[in-house]
Amino acid sequence: MDSEPRWLKELTTADSLRLLGSVAFGRMVFNQHALPAIRLLNHVVDDDAVIVRTHLGAAALGTVGMVVAYEADAIDAHTRLGWSVVVTGVARLVTDPDRVARYEQMLRPWVREQMVHVIRIDPEIVTGYEMLDGADF
Amino acid sequence: MDSEPRWLKELTTADSLRLLGSVAFGRMVFNQHALPAIRLLNHVVDDDAVIVRTHLGAAALGTVGMVVAYEADAIDAHTRLGWSVVVTGVARLVTDPDRVARYEQMLRPWVREQMVHVIRIDPEIVTGYEMLDGADF
Numbered sequence: 566m567d568s569e570p571r572w573l574k575e576l577t578t579a580d581s582l583r584l585l586g587s588v589a590f591g592r593m594v595f596n597q598h599a600l601p602a603i604r605l606l607n608h609v610v611d612d613d614a615v616i617v618r619t620h621l622g623a624a625a626l627g628t629v630g631m632v633v634a635y636e637a638d639a640i641d642a643h644t645r646l647g648w649s650v651v652v653t654g655v656a657r658l659v660t661d662p663d664r665v666a667r668y669e670q671m672l673r674p675w676v677r678e679q680m681v682h683v684i685r686i687d688p689e690i691v692t693g694y695e696m697l698d699g700a701d702f
Numbered sequence: 703m704d705s706e707p708r709w710l711k712e713l714t715t716a717d718s719l720r721l722l723g724s725v726a727f728g729r730m731v732f733n734q735h736a737l738p739a740i741r742l743l744n745h746v747v748d749d750d751a752v753i754v755r756t757h758l759g760a761a762a763l764g765t766v767g768m769v770v771a772y773e774a775d776a777i778d779a780h781t782r783l784g785w786s787v788v789v790t791g792v793a794r795l796v797t798d799p800d801r802v803a804r805y806e807q808m809l810r811p812w813v814r815e816q817m818v819h820v821i822r823i824d825p826e827i828v829t830g831y832e833m834l835d836g837a838d839f
Contacts, residue, residue, distance in 0.1 A: 573813050588779070589779060590777060592740070592773065594739070594740045596733070601771045602788075603740070603788055605775055605777070632738065634737070634738045634740050645812050651740055653737060696812070
């Protein structure tokens with residue numbers, strides 16, 4: 566493994582959302598019982614919003630109406646090059662039946678749980694950066 | 703990609719910390735200006751504690767004395783098998799010069815920033831799970 570430190574390059578909002586949409590899973594970050602919490606989820610990006618599904622009783626369901634962060638990254642463990650994107654916004658329950666049906670098609674559950682809710686995070690803050698080699702500048 | 707959902711298997715604390723120590727980076731989760739925040743960091747696990755380094759002015763430095771979560775995972779994007787571990791505990795500044803020197807040797811910065819602080823998270827809560835194929839049961 567190369568021990569040279571990397572440079573951070575800030576990404577635009579458009580590039581950040583494009584990269585977020587290019588991967589299948591990420592991490593929802595929220596408060597639970599006044600403690601910081603994080604859950605691995607799979608997602609899609611639709612119309613610049615992050616869409617996830619959750620099941621009854623899941624911690625993520627308690628985030629509805631609250632501000633959450635959603636993070637995804639792709640870092641090569643050997644070269645240490647890659648990117649990280651964080652979206653911050655209010656988690657909202659998707660209730661429109663057509664949209665729910667559409668998202669249920671787009672988002673197949675990874676685990677054997679009955680996913681009964683669709684949550685949408687409309688980004689209010691989008692931050693992203695790329696870790697680059699010195700040579701990339 | 704196989705669309706069969708996976709099974710979640712809970713990991714013991716010992717297995718969780720061993721897996722966390724087997725990877726080079728993870729994500730610190732904390733509150734910043736009353737909003738959930740997450741930062742990618744590299745870490746080592748020493749004596750069952752998570753050790754990270756941070757630079758002056760970094761958001762992570764504001765977590766000293768506060769409860770944070772630290773998450774790492776290794777999920778295969780194709781098979782969707784892997785694990786995720788979350789450690790929750792108070793972030794403390796390491797001030798003992800011998801320990802600081804030792805951790806500075808163990809933890810080489812990934813980015814071109816002068817890392818001036820070492821933070822230690824002593825786990826109060828450790829949760830981890832593995833995503834398994836039905837066949838693994």
